[in-house]
Amino acid sequence: MENLNIEETKYTPKIDMDVKSGTITIIGKSYPENTFEFYEPVMKWIEDYFAGNAQFETKINLEIIYFNSSSSKLFFDLFDLIEENNSKFNISINWIYDEENESALEAGEDFQEDFENLTINLISK
Amino acid sequence: MTYENKLIAEIETLKNDFINTTDKLIKDVKRQDKIMVRSDKRQQQEYDELQRKLQEVKLLQNEIEDTQKEVVFTMGAIGESRSKETGNHVKRVAQYSKILALHYGLSEKDSEMLKQASPMHDIGKVAIPDAILNKPGRFDENERKIMDTHAQLGFDMLKMSDRPLLKTAATVAYEHHEKWDGTGYPNKLKGEEIHIYGRITALADVFDALGSDRCYKKAWNDEKIFNLFKEERGKHFDPQLIDIFFDNLEQFLEVRESLKDQF
Numbered sequence: 476m477e478n479l480n481i482e483e484t485k486y487t488p489k490i491d492m493d494v495k496s497g498t499i500t501i502i503g504k505s506y507p508e509n510t511f512e513f514y515e516p517v518m519k520w521i522e523d524y525f526a527g528n529a530q531f532e533t534k535i536n537l538e539i540i541y542f543n544s545s546s547s548k549l550f551f552d553l554f555d556l557i558e559e560n561n562s563k564f565n566i567s568i569n570w571i572y573d574e575e576n577e578s579a580l581e582a583g584e585d586f587q588e589d590f591e592n593l594t595i596n597l598i599s600k
Numbered sequence: 601m602t603y604e605n606k607l608i609a610e611i612e613t614l615k616n617d618f619i620n621t622t623d624k625l626i627k628d629v630k631r632q633d634k635i636m637v638r639s640d641k642r643q644q645q646e647y648d649e650l651q652r653k654l655q656e657v658k659l660l661q662n663e664i665e666d667t668q669k670e671v672v673f674t675m676g677a678i679g680e681s682r683s684k685e686t687g688n689h690v691k692r693v694a695q696y697s698k699i700l701a702l703h704y705g706l707s708e709k710d711s712e713m714l715k716q717a718s719p720m721h722d723i724g725k726v727a728i729p730d731a732i733l734n735k736p737g738r739f740d741e742n743e744r745k746i747m748d749t750h751a752q753l754g755f756d757m758l759k760m761s762d763r764p765l766l767k768t769a770a771t772v773a774y775e776h777h778e779k780w781d782g783t784g785y786p787n788k789l790k791g792e793e794i795h796i797y798g799r800i801t802a803l804a805d806v807f808d809a810l811g812s813d814r815c816y817k818k819a820w821n822d823e824k825i826f827n828l829f830k831e832e833r834g835k836h837f838d839p840q841l842i843d844i845f846f847d848n849l850e851q852f853l854e855v856r857e858s859l860k861d862q863f
Contacts, residue, residue, distance in 0.1 A: 541646060544639035551631060578645045585638060 497530025676719025
């Protein structure tokens with residue numbers, strides 16, 4: 476299975492998914508023109524990863540500065556997917572936010588509340 | 601009997617499927633609603649934040665512009681104070697210049713910029729020795745030569761800048777002693793070779809200087825000034841600007857009145 480790397484653009488985040496280290500990192504803004512199209516390969520990769528390629532210790536770093544509402548929906552789908560695999564692997568999610576970015580912190584708190592079975596750490600920069 | 605049981609079993613399955621599907625639908629709709637509410641809230645916060653930052657940028661921009669204006673004006677005042685002219689001289693020249701610029705057809709923006717830059721027209725005088733600058737009576741030939749270098753000196757001080765305001769000031773400092781007929785200095789430029797900023801400031805400066813007491817002369821009366829202007833139309837001064845001056849005389853006299861020197 477190949478790693479997946481997507482460069483940051485004005486409207487989309489930088490994405491690095493590394494099979495060997497079991498690390499998934501998404502950093503930046505998320506305002507894609509077509510959110511589901513943009514994240515399709517990402518979701519596909521994660522599905523394939525959990526279907527036989529995953530490290531037991533898997534770390535997911537999310538540092539999303541700003542995001543639109545369809546990205547928000549996408550993150551729910553992502554957390555659903557993680558939740559489905561949560562019992563088979565030790566997955567930790569780091570929601571990283573800038574101290575001054577209150578709305579990023581609140582979004583992290585909301586996800587914590589919605590996905591009680593997941594380990595979501597709120598980490599301030 | 602078996603037939604009936606089978607049907608019930610199928611209906612039971614359907615019922616469970618239906619419940620599962622509706623549960624999932626309800627969950628999805630709730631989630632969707634939640635996303636919308638949160639997104640709206642988040643977007644509002646972000647919008648507020650952006651507005652706040654924009655306001656900050658605007659304030660900073662004003663601050664920069666005000667500082668720039670003040671520095672430019674103060675530099676002009678320094679130049680004037682060395683030659684014992686009053687601070688109001690530069691203010692009046694600035695106002696006259698803007699009136700002339702607007703009637704000549706320059707844009708509000710360019711006219712305002714000229715107004716702000718014109719106080720620096722004599723900045724080169726800071727490099728002229730006091731003994732010459734404040735000499736009562738006429739200059740000898742050598743002193744006149746040194747005095748006249750103030751245009752070049754002023755230009756040299758300002759020419760390095762890329763800022764529009766300082767570029768304008770450099771032009772004004774350089775060309776405000778050029779004359780329409782080509783007998784001025786430092787470059788003996790003629791007619792429209794002289795930048796419009798230079799032609800305007802020349803007229804504004806002379807009008808104010810003639811009407812003020814200086815260390816080497818008493819103020820002229822208006823009749824004498826106007827006669828000189830008519831005589832110098834097309835010689836010292838751009839004829840079009842002289843026409844504008846006389847056509848709008850009250851505006852110039854109003855400025856002179858409102859910015860009178862106080863003793």
